[in-house]
Amino acid sequence: MKTTVNSLLFFLFLVPICIFGQTTLKGTVTEQSTSIPLPGVNVIIKGTSTGTATDFDGNYQINVKNGDVLVFSYVGYKSTEITYTGQLTLDVALEENAAQLNEVVIIGYGSTTKKDATGSVESITEKDFTKGNIVTPENLLSGRIAGVSITTSGAPGSGSQIKIRGGSSINASNDPLIIIDGLPIDNNGVSGSRGVLASINPNDIDSFSVLKDASATAIYGSRASNGVIIIVTKKGKSTFSATYDAQFSFGELTDRIDVFSASEFRQLVNSQPINGTTMNTSLLGAASTDWQNEIFRNTFSNQHNVSLQGALFKALPARFSFGVTNQQGALLTSKFERRNLSLALNPTFFDNHLKVNLNANLSYEDNRFGDSGQIGAAIHYDPTQPIYDPASPFGGYYQHRNGNILLLGTTNPVASLLQTNNTGDSNRTYGNLNFDYKFHFLPELRAVLNLGYDETEAKTINYTSTLVPTNDPVKGNSSRGFQTRTNKLLDGYLTYNKEFNKVRTELTAGYSYQQFTNSGSNTGNMRDPGSFPSTFADPNVVLIGFFGRANLTFLDKYLLTLTYRRDGTSRFSKDNQWGDFPAAAVAWNISDEDFLKDSKVISNLKLRAGYGITGQQAVNEKDIFLNRYRGGDANSQYQFNNQVINSLIASEINPNLKWEETATIEFGIDYGLFNERLSGSLNFFQKNSTDLLFTASVADGTNFSNSIIQNIGELQIQGIEYSLNADVVKQDDFNVNFNFNATFLDRKIKKLALGQDVRTGGIAGGTGNNIQLLREGEAPNSFSVFKQLYDVSGNPIEGAYVDLNGDNIINDDDRYLKESPGANVILGFQANIDYKNFDLAFNLRANLGNYVYNNVNSSNAQYERIQDNAVLANLPKSVLNTNFQRTSDVIISDIYLEDASFLKMDNITLGYTFNNITKDLKSIRLWAGVQNVFTITNYSGLDPEVFDGIDNLIYPRSRNVLVGANFKF
Template sequence: MKTTINSLLFLLFILPTFMFGQNTLTGTVTEQSTSIPLPGVNVVIKDSATGTATDFDGNYQIEVNNGDIIVFSYIGYQPIEITYSGQASLNVQLIEDTAQLNEIVIIGYGSTTKKDATGSVEAITSEDFTKGNIVTTENLLSGRVSGVSITTDGAPGTGSQITIRGGSSINASNNPLIIIDGLPIDNNGLNGSRGILASINPNDIDSFSVLKDASATAIYGSRASNGVIIIVTKKGKSTFSATYDTQYSFGEITDRINVFSANAYRQLVASQPINGTTLDESLLGSANTNWQDEIFRNTVSSQHNLTMQGSLFKVLPARFSFGITDQEGAIITSEFERRSLGLALNPKFFDDHLKVSLNANLAFEDNRFGNNVGGALRYDPTQPVYDPSSPFGGFYQHRNGTIVSNGTTNPVASLLQANNTGDSNRTYGNLNFDYKFHFLPELRAVLNIGYDETEAKTINVTSTLVPTNDPVKGNNSRGYQKRTNKLLDGYLTYNKEFDKFRTEFTAGYSYQKFTNNGGNTGNSRDPLSFSSTFADPDVVLIGLFGRANVTFLDKYLLTLTYRRDGTSRFSKENQWGDFPAAALAWNISDEDFLKDSKLISNLKLRASYGITGQQELQEKDIFLNRYRGGDVNSQYQFGNTVIQSLIASEINPDIKWEETATLEFGIDYGLFDERLSGSLNFFQKNSTDLLFTASVADGTNFSNSIIQNIGELQIQGIEFSLNADVVKQDDFTVDFNFNATFLDREIKELALGQDVRTGGISGGTGNNIQILREGFSPNSFSVFKQLYDNSGNPIEGAFVDLNGDNVINDDDRYLKENPGADVILGFQSNINYKNLDLSFNLRANLGNYVYNNVNSSRAQYELLQDNAVLGNVPTSVLNTGFQRTSDVIISDIYVEDASFLKMDNITLGYTFNNISKHLKSLRLWGGIQNVFTITNYSGLDPEVFNGIDNTIYPRPRTILAGANFKF
């Protein structure tokens, strides 16, 4: 909500003009959706100079005559006109003018309006966020923005895989640059934390801006190839208000991977030989255990958020927030808890010439990790969970005197007898000074200081009763990590109108430093005894940037952007990179032949071209001569002294920026007075000098493969978005958002044209199922073409000899599809009738494929018995009849179409207004998360990371109930 964004631009009290014989009218002006009083609302008698403004409590008083028309107006709200008919008091509710609010778009180092934007930028405010069981910030955007794909598994508080327009790289990062209140954050994961945004409370987020084309992103230069997501947190306000949000959720795993029940398993063991060898039925037990049921649980989770805002000491707009999230995982022992504190102060000084914004946040994240779906699939269903005679903590374990050396471990015991925890404490925020010069108000100086520090620890303690552990020490380890991120940005912005021209010029400097260090213990119970420590080389980024916006006649727009970046990751010769961009736009709807059109309310053409960079490397100093200490096997003795050897590490002094050039053409449209609006974009991205780990000739370096600049990747796409106000009445509204993205990815060049195998899989040793090859999409599945008999049944180990040499080997593997979706769709709708609200969100992927590694590595009869241990297998083995894993694991039968349609959530709520003097409103709501999935994929979930499904953490279906109190 934008209840008081511009309130301090008005005088809080305007003395009314008193006229003899007039009536005194009083009342209160509030916001319709929240009943919160609005200060600074203009209350004016139409066609006169008589007027006043509401005070801090939204109250007003004005002298009027019968028949006067009173106009109530406030920036960001629809004005109301009421004819005075003699009443003594008149209370008014103003409705937010959504179209006007959405005009403001946050961009790099500034803001613009939708009308003046020349780049591909999409803004999402808090009113448009995806609703439901939102635990981590990025899921507020799920399905909302064209070109943005967010993949999340079912682990509590888990991080997500976020890509914008398919990314831009192969081996380097494909994560977008995420900026919180002007502070770019580190995309690397942290030990002890679920994800880079897991510690941030979604309730504190006010808006997102997604920058997609090079014109919008180039001002961030070296880190902008994968797009930019700018997050703005909620700020302090002058009017006092308080809210309390509470939510409870009840989750259940509704699907299972089909394996044999205990009785069916007994029959299978009795009747099924393995390669002619009969199984040992004496190993069967008498229990009937569904191991997936044993490791899964129904969950109860909660979220609580308290927010207060108002003026401290009557002059300092402030906001305070406190949040608690407690989320149980669907797998026993898996938990996520977050406690967050936030403070925002937004004072203004010197007649609003100096604006100060302070955002300070503390977050405490506690995790317990646990996942053993794979063990639950394989464990013998005829054995019990518990065994009173067991020396292993009362849990049944396969035994032959002691545990069978190659036997699997009781999956329930493996979870309950391990306490793997991670805690992280995060402090982050920024201090921003925005000064408009008194002697030259067109010139602003902005200084932004940002800080982000996280201390994290992991403690992994496994019971001494676990059969494979040391019976005295058990198996214990501890880790510690501290990461800091410091930022200093300063820039000048000059705005000036020259007759028919409007101009804005921005120039600035940016300095950012990242540090990372920590330590780990071996199998020791001493928490201070670190057997190894590490201190990553500091990463320093320096940027010089500038931007010029020129508008002619409010119709013709030009944007020029330039950034010069320096990084400590490269040698002096390659340390600096240049990233320019240019964009043109034409507001056709402002031309004479369209400006009075009742059909077309907005029509803008855009074109842009620019270059952005990439410098995310795991090795931060590969350009330097480095040495590492050898182990005990590489020591040598000199006299009586044992000397540790030093071993040279691989080096590439020529490493440099990966660059992405983006060309885009776009159309922004609005029809029927913006009842329909959206955009259509056509883009092409070419990434060159790819940062890629590739082989080198023997003896030429200190490794057989190093990071190099090789290859080219091209991504072409079309984006379409449509926002529609289907029904727009005072007490009934229906709106929806639809977006679609079409993507085509192709590797144009690799080093020496060589194939690179990737995508390691379970089953066998050293198997890879994906490949990088010129002319094809990255990570395409490389498989053998399965042969079938006359009845349509697959023939085990029989594949098509594609090259006709009468030998089946890797030369006969072909490329079958890839994990990337060709089409990504999103649909969200909100329906409001008086105080009743309904919203839902749908997503779909078309043309994405998944390699079912669950079946390929487990659904073979030979796995029913491994020496002296029986194990279960998926029932899909009945469809193939396959005996040996090694014969079939590379078959294309396991590459499945994983297109899907999902309803992520549906919520229904009712708002009670003006309940009491202090309680302004109460909204009660309920909903369902993960409502349904329609797909032909045979696994648990068609949406998996990197296209390889090897027992993912399943997503529960969750029933939600919540209440929102506004005071």
């Protein structure tokens, strides 16, 4: 299939542009009351699929003939129909009609309008996307939608942690289901890629729809507990246009972990005894090296995107795009490169009764992975030592050594990065072919068939120089890994639309089949005679679903939606394979009632209520219910007829494993005031997840492990969401728009296995330490710490804690729960300001009530850490605040738990548009901006936004200065 798609793309890109039509009508569409040009207005020849959309300045052009009826439509405005009579230009002014609320919102297996939506669904289109240095598509949503939090590390092309309404699970996945043009994708990536969305070009995305409550997501059944994100890519149009976008960014890290300089370190070593013993100062060097500066670099990155759209052979709406992204990582050697090629064909047949949509995408991703573990090594490494040593047998880099013998301790981080070359390449082919047929004999009935395909082939090469310092007999590493993931989809459904008197009916019923495969191999270290190649092939995962939905609208005011899905999965045993996921929602458009429909203040008011059940079946052990065996090691062999045979050891099994289920109830209000100058929503929800997929202990002798995945536990999440969109100023040449959203979350574990606490959250420093706890009645992953004691001067006393249970013994029974990593309040704010040809946009985010355990300090900021086995090591200067000596005595202290609430300005951009440059060049927009502008926080570490609340040196985020240009033809 990939060969066919490649050939088709190559051929179509060579088709001359001159095949597009010759008769062209031009014009400008404006707002009637203000004469402001309207971008994105749909201009369609009635009765056909031929159409276009106005550009940034409201201009359009379209091929027409006498007698054609042109339909001009735009969200919030009355549609206008005009018959073409041969004129060369046609300017149109649209009248605002906000009460129609006809904005199309994509939902599962169909679409609706904002007015008719009964569930909690939010749609974001291209004009509302978050701006800035956007490399992966999920960041277009950052800070834009209430209830959606996106955390991305600073690594180039890095994937993100996406949570909708705090997720729904504890041990199982909290990732939302992501659907691209009707194809649900696998959240499990391949080893050569940065993430499942890293291969997707954000420039190809037209809109996102985020489905949050169960009444909206239940039609996806077993995978919908964590919400659904539907991505729609850009489609072909009949009128020719072209764009070229270029972006360049210059990045710099603005902060470092504060450690001792070389001179300060010499003074520290000379003056600081460890456990009463003076340090060996002969280990000090004569250099002065800032190791963090040496492993980090300023970065340069660029993105280029070209798109063409128009009618091939005068009848086939098409769009082509090509994109290139090159991003340097702040960590030495790390980089991300991506090349994208996409094709969209959108023909219609049989007098517009059959619509065909083909979306084909190729992505080539090339990565070099810099070892982020060297960030910690740079903090530790002796600042009095040089980077290079010409006499060194380890490639000319300085290493702690005695002759050719490497001394035990941290190794040179610059050498570790430059002498290692770990790369990953992934080639991804994905897309879908959709047939939408409206029956000739019964036009109210549509049949839809959607075929989807997603395949990624990945290769990793891990190479370490033979000169890398080691005392092992095997020098260096050379290994290769190969992996292939495929995702095949077949969806088919029928939709019946009919109005009976004053009742509008939409009925949908369908079937879905999806199969996932994953296989690969690894050569092992080809330099090690004891290393052998290996292969793997996971059991195929098959998901089957039967689904139905009924939308009923009474008098255009009273709405009812009923949804049902029955899902089967191969992840569970035959007795537990099938699950049922129903949902129901009602809504009342109060603003259409007689007592409000003429209101000058309230232009829209809708009440919503919904309830539904969704599922979760994403466990790591896909075959946990099967009888499985693993090979024993060299100590688990036996001899038979002079032949040595490896033993087979049975693995754990749980044939009773079944769905994790989440029941959600929600009440919501959608509002619009002053003819939609102010609009938004207010939602109240409660999610209860039961039969949690949880790794828990089992009695000795009852299984082949002391812990297995079980359905034990219950989690409750309650929340409030609020959003506001405000057109503060709307004038001819001056517009100000604000978007604000707020989310309030309360998480609580209602039930655990046998009511027992479960320790989690492993940390660096010592062996087997955990800093978080799961406990009934508390928030998930709450921090479990000792309460620090202080002397009369307010200084912490090392190893002294409050005896909370009063038994005169300080042990784990005296640890208490203090806060959790999840924010209680999540805020987002975006502003767009246009003045004549200038445009200004910026984006703010805030988290309140989230706490972070500073594992950088807790595992490093103690004086005993100066002695790093046989060598010396640097320390964070925060040790001066505590004067702690031993890590093991203090690592669980609550002194390292910090309030990490923050306010961030993610980006700010300023642009200017030059219009009507030439006959063919419609406009040029030049812009500049800053990414990661500032962070306001009391957290003492590098960044308060960390994964899962434990800061053990995340990949730092650069501040980027951006410049770009957008050309429209």
